[in-house]
């Protein structure tokens with residue numbers, strides 16, 4: 001592979017030359033860092049480089065809602081996990097000729113290109129006749145039979161680079177009989193032995209449904225999922241972390257620490273910063289631990305304490321007044337993107353809206369009469385922009401699009417009103433000059449950290465190995481991630497064991513459970529011990545940009561370091 005990389009790089013050096021007809025990047029476009037990262041060779045567990053064997057775990061028939069999940073997955077439910085193990089004296093295989101498709105699904109996450117390059121290298125190194133197809137623009141590319149063949153020339157410029165643009169992505173959910181028929185046609189016409197779905201919880205749920213469907217149709221195509229999402233909520237006893245989280249939190253931490261230094265330099269602004277993470281607050285928690293803001297709201301805690309919108313507003317106003325009394329009319333507040341869904345009153349409203357909107361878009365005057373009295377009152381009391389944002393169309397998986405709900409502006413508005421009320425009532429007034437921020441899209445396509453480069457390259461190899469081993473309905477897994485990559489253990493866990501039944505688009509359906517912040521976990525414990533000391537002091541911490549070289553090059557995020565747990569066998 002090293003030779004190939006050098007060959008690829010030699011092409012870049014020919015000034016102005018386009019890399020291939022399909023790749024529009026020319027040497028003049030590549031930054032010095034881009035070039036340097038092309039030459040980074042990801043670290044890989046040695047077991048994936050040679051002949052290996054398999055070890056099966058126990059059958060996995062212990063999902064929550066077991067009976068119902070079994071009904072959806074009669075062929076896959078209960079199958080064992082598998083581990084790639086040393087080939088103790090078994091026959092040395094050269095690798096089968098395989099035809100494999102790969103698809104990127106959902107929001108981008110740093111490292112996706114390395115999953116693809118890892119998959120390609122695995123297939124190519126095992127058997128030069130194997131072929132990798134990349135479906136274009138997400139699962140809709142499978143439905144439309146829209147693909148490109150991925151070869152070294154096409155892949156090379158994307159090695160260790162951010163983004164999903166080598167083939168693109170979307171959020172199409174494959175669900176109707178017509179869509180399944182189209183997928184069957186595509187898979188049959190390409191004669192696919194395997195399909196690798198790189199996605200989050202919803203996309204991996206879809207991967208399991210496809211795997212079950214292919215088995216039921218007696219088709220040979222195996223389906224393997226790869227755990228992706230910056231949100232960090234595709235995590236459980238089997239998956240230690242999703243790829244992309246490590247890089248994204250490093251990008252956001254740098255930005256937030258810059259805000260802290262701005263606050264303490266100019267001493268005039270309150271920065272309200274919403275961070276991505278649709279359903280869980282892992283990103284906010286990690287960024288708080290890295291940067292020490294004056295306040296960080298953790299949605300899961302808000303939910304546990306049953307704090308309403310008004311209560312959260314008052315707690316922020318208290319902080320602002322306390323600091324103002326010390327002559328400090330500035331600070332940093334972090335909030336998770338999904339905060340509103342954790343407040344019981346707003347969550348109730350959203351659930352009612354989900355049911356009302358399950359049949360499609362409705363105007364506000366059609367919605368309001370269908371709400372319960374309590375939710376109607378809340379809905380009417382919200383700033384009109386936020387009320388409108390809550391009624392926007394759901395995503396194809398039935399989720400509220402929280403990235404479009406500007407909860408930082410909602411809180412700024414509510415806190416402003418609260419401070420004015422306090423002033424009117426003769427309580428301490430104070431100057432409040434807020435600035436809203438939303439950091440989400442800024443982190444999803446960043447140059448991946450060394451950790452994500454190595455992890456993703458390993459996941460790509462593992463997915464290839466699982467397909468070659470004839471496995472289906474599994475998610476590729478890498479265990480012991482806090483150790484050096486040379487000590488990682490690789491294999492696959494059944495997707496069905498990670499599922500429970502949830503209500504989506506007005507129906508009960510199986511979905512992979514999202515992992516919320518564990519309020520008894522190590523990361524939250526450290527946060528809750530330290531946060532009081534950040535309120536009134538300016539203990540802003542600057543972790544700096546992602547390090548690819550030097551002493552921090554192989555550092556991994558705090559959440560994974562403090563909460564890594566050994567997976568079940």
Ligand code: FBP
Nearest residue numbers: 106107200228229230276277278403
């Ligand atoms: P995935 O779960 O697909 O990885 O996406 C996560 C995410 O980045 C969330 O943090 C955010 O709410 C959402 O995508 C935004 O989606 P979109 O790209 O459709 O605006």
